Amino acid sequence: MADTRRRIWSMAGLLAAATLSSGLLTTTASATEPDMPEAKKPPIVGGQPAKIAEHPWVVYLTDTQGNQFCGGTVAKANKIVTAAHCVTGEQPAAVQVVAGRENKQSTAGEVAKVTGIWVHPRFQNANSGADVAVLTLDQALPHQPLAVAAKQDAPLYQPGKMSTVLGWGATAEGGQASQTLQKADVPLFSDQDCQKAYPQYKADAMVCAGLPQGGMDSCQGDSGGPLVVENKLVGIVSTGNGCARPNAPGIYTRVSTYHDDVQAQLGS
16 A cells, blocks of 8 residues: 655665565655755655754654654553554664654653553554554653544544644655755645545544645655644654555554554553
8 A cells, every 4th residue: 555654764674675675665765766956855754853852753764873753652651552553563772752852863862761652552563554553662752742632523634634743854756855844735635535545544533634735744754743733743653655656645553443452551
C-alpha cells in the first residue's frame, strides 16, 4: 500500500530505501528527477518553519550518535508517543529523545535516554494498523504534554478539519532532512477518499490528511511525529505513497482508536 516514513539520510536508511523489498511502493525520487536547489526546497514538503516554543511537546528521536530518524510527542513528562515502526526491534539503549530543540544543530533543550519501549501488541507493519508506541524516559521533561485524542473526540476527525503536522523530516521526496522544526497545515480526508487512494486503508486504525492536488505532506524522517487538531494528538505520522503526490495523502495512526492502550502506558 505505502511506505513508512522513517530514516533515509543516515547510511542505514539510505541502504534500506535502496533495497526495500517488502512489497510496498518505493518513496525515493527517481534518478532522472531534477534536483531542486537547496534554497528552494520546501520545508516538510510545502510547509513552513515552526517555533518550538509554540509546540513544546514535539520531539525527535536519534540513535546514540545523534542521527535523527523519527519524531514523537510528549504525552506525559517522562513518556513519548511515537510510531511503532520507528522503534520496533530496537533496544531502549539505542534510542534517545531530544526535546525543546528547534534547530538540530543547536544544543538547546534536553537529551533524554530511553529506558523502556512499548510497541502495540497488534502492530505488524504500518500498513496493517496499530502503528503506535510509547517510550519511557530516564527523566521528566519540563515541557507541556499534548493531550491524546480519545474515542469521544470523533468530531476532531471530520473530513475537511484542518490539522497540523510537525517534524524535522525530508523537505522533498527523496530529499534532505530539515535542520529546523517545520509544520504544515493540511485538511483531513474522508475515509471514502482515503480508501480510493489506498485500497487497504483501515478506517478504524488510520486517518489521512493532505491536499488532493498534492504539494503539502509529511515525509521521510517525520514518522512518529504529531498530527494535531485543536490542541490534541489525533494522528501519528505513519506512512504514505511518496511525499506530497497528488491523490496520495499522508496516512496517520488514528490515535483515538488506541487511546486506552496508550493511556495505560502513561500510567494515568
